[in-house]
Amino acid sequence: LGTGSVGQTIATALIKNGHEVMMGSRSARNEKALAWTGKNGNKASEGSFDDAAAFGEILFLCLNGSGALDAVRSINKKNVNGKTVLDLTNPLDFSKGMPPGILEGLGNTTSLGEEIQKVLSSAHVVKALNTLTAQLMVAPKLVNGGDHNLFICGNDADAKKQVKELLAREFGWMPENLIDLGGIQNARGTEAYVPFWVSIMQARGNPLFNVKIVQ
Amino acid sequence: LGTGSVGQTIATALIKNGHEVMMGSRSARNEKALAWTGKNGNKASEGSFDDAAAFGEILFLCLNGSGALDAVRSINKKNVNGKTVLDLTNPLDFSKGMPPGILEGLGNTTSLGEEIQKVLSSAHVVKALNTLTAQLMVAPKLVNGGDHNLFICGNDADAKKQVKELLAREFGWMPENLIDLGGIQNARGTEAYVPFWVSIMQARGNPLFNVKIVQ
Numbered sequence: 392l393g394t395g396s397v398g399q400t401i402a403t404a405l406i407k408n409g410h411e412v413m414m415g416s417r418s419a420r421n422e423k424a425l426a427w428t429g430k431n432g433n434k435a436s437e438g439s440f441d442d443a444a445a446f447g448e449i450l451f452l453c454l455n456g457s458g459a460l461d462a463v464r465s466i467n468k469k470n471v472n473g474k475t476v477l478d479l480t481n482p483l484d485f486s487k488g489m490p491p492g493i494l495e496g497l498g499n500t501t502s503l504g505e506e507i508q509k510v511l512s513s514a515h516v517v518k519a520l521n522t523l524t525a526q527l528m529v530a531p532k533l534v535n536g537g538d539h540n541l542f543i544c545g546n547d548a549d550a551k552k553q554v555k556e557l558l559a560r561e562f563g564w565m566p567e568n569l570i571d572l573g574g575i576q577n578a579r580g581t582e583a584y585v586p587f588w589v590s591i592m593q594a595r596g597n598p599l600f601n602v603k604i605v606q
Numbered sequence: 607l608g609t610g611s612v613g614q615t616i617a618t619a620l621i622k623n624g625h626e627v628m629m630g631s632r633s634a635r636n637e638k639a640l641a642w643t644g645k646n647g648n649k650a651s652e653g654s655f656d657d658a659a660a661f662g663e664i665l666f667l668c669l670n671g672s673g674a675l676d677a678v679r680s681i682n683k684k685n686v687n688g689k690t691v692l693d694l695t696n697p698l699d700f701s702k703g704m705p706p707g708i709l710e711g712l713g714n715t716t717s718l719g720e721e722i723q724k725v726l727s728s729a730h731v732v733k734a735l736n737t738l739t740a741q742l743m744v745a746p747k748l749v750n751g752g753d754h755n756l757f758i759c760g761n762d763a764d765a766k767k768q769v770k771e772l773l774a775r776e777f778g779w780m781p782e783n784l785i786d787l788g789g790i791q792n793a794r795g796t797e798a799y800v801p802f803w804v805s806i807m808q809a810r811g812n813p814l815f816n817v818k819i820v821q
Contacts, residue, residue, distance in 0.1 A: 490791065534821050535821070542802075573809060580801050587798055590759075591787065594786060594788060595821075597821075600821045601819075602818065606814060
C-alpha cells in the first residue's frame with residue numbers, strides 16, 4: 392500500500408526475489424502504480440488499497456503519515472483477518488519547517504502504529520523499517536557491511552517472527568541485528584526518532600546511514 | 607545544577623580532573639549536595655542554583671525535566687551573562703507508565719533546550735550528553751572502545767566548540783564522534799529520542815549502550 396519511493400523500493404525488491412506484488416493506491420489505475428507495473432513484468436499488478444489488502448499474504452504499509460489512517464480505514468477488515476501488516480509509516484509534519492514535527496494527535500501518548508492496529512483490529516501490525524532511508528531497507532549491506540540495527544515492535548509474537556524471517560531472507564538483514572522492543576506501543580519511540588533522524592541526515596548531508604547499538 | 611545521579615557523576619568526574627565544582631540545588635545546604643561535598647575534598651562546594659550559576663565558568667544543567675524551567679528561572683540572569691550552559695535535561699513524563707512520554711508542552715514544536723535558552727537568554731545553551739546513561743557520559747570508553755556518537759546542538763558556535771573541547775579533554779570523547787546538529791531547535795530530536803532509548807534499554811535489560819552512526 393503506497394506508491395511513493397518506499398512503496399516502489401519494497402515492491403521492486405520483492406518482484407526481483409520472484410514474488411507477486413500488487414501495489415495498492417487510493418483508487419485503482421493510479422498513474423504511479425501503473426508506471427511501476429509496466430516496468431516490473433507479469434508478477435506486478437495494481438489496485439485499490441482494499442484490492443491489495445485482499446491480494447497480499449503480507450501487507451506493507453508504505454503510506455504518507457498524514458494519509459495512513461484514511462487508507463487503512465478504506466480496507467475491508469475481512470480482507471486482513473489474521474494477516475501480518477508490516478507498518479513502515481511515520482507521522483511526520485513538515486508544515487512548520489525543519490526539523491519536522493509529529494502530526495497532531497499521533498505522538499507521545501500514542502503512535503501511528505498503535506492507531507493503525509486499532510483500525511486493523513483483526514490483523515497483526517508489526518512496526519519495522521520506518522527508521523531508515525528506503526534504499527537501505529532492502530539492501531542493508533550498503534552501509535557497514537550490513538552490521539547495523541532495525542527496531543521491531545508489535546503485539547503478536549508469531550507475526551514478529553514472520554517479519555524477522557522475511558527481513559533476513561528477502562533483504563539480507565542479519566537476524567542478530569533485529570531488536571524486538573516489545574508491544575506496538577513502542578512504535579512511539581521508533582516514530583519519535585524519525586525527526587531526529589532527519590536532523591542527523593541534514594547534518595551529514597546524506598541519508599545513507601543507520602544506527603548501530605554498541606555495548 | 608542538580609544533585610541526582612547525573613549531577614553527581616559529572617561533578618565527581620570534574621573534581622577528579624582537578625576542577626573546583628559547586629553543586630547547586632533548590633536551596634543551599636541540600637542534604638544530597640552536602641553529602642557529596644563531604645566526600646569530594648576542598649574543591650567541592652554547594653549552594654543554591656543561583657550560587658552555582660554565579661560560581662561556574664561553565665554550567666551543567668543536570669536537572670529533572672519537570673523541575674528544570676523553575677530551576678533556571680531562579681537564576682539571576684546577570685550571573686550567566688555570556689556563559690556556556692551545557693544542558694543535559696530531558697522532559698520525560700513517567701506518570702503514564704512505560705515507555706515514558708514527553709512532558710506536556712515540551713515536545714514536538716519546542717523542546718526543553720529551547721525553553722531553557724529562552725529563559726537564560728543572556729547565556730549560550732548547548733544541548734549535549736542527554737542521550738545516554740550517566741556512567742557513559744564521563745567514561746565513553748566503557749563501550750565499543752569509546753567509538754560511538756554524541757549529538758550536540760546550540761545557537762552559538764563558540765559555545766559548541768568549547769563544549770566539544772571539554773568533552774574530549776575531560777571525559778575522553780573522540781572529537782570525530784561529536785555530531786553537531788545545528789541550532790538549539792534540534793534539541794527536539796535528541797530529547798524525543800530518549801523515550802526510544804528507554805525502550806531499547808528495557809529490551810536489552812542494561813543501560814550501558816549507545817548508538818554509533820554507521821555509513
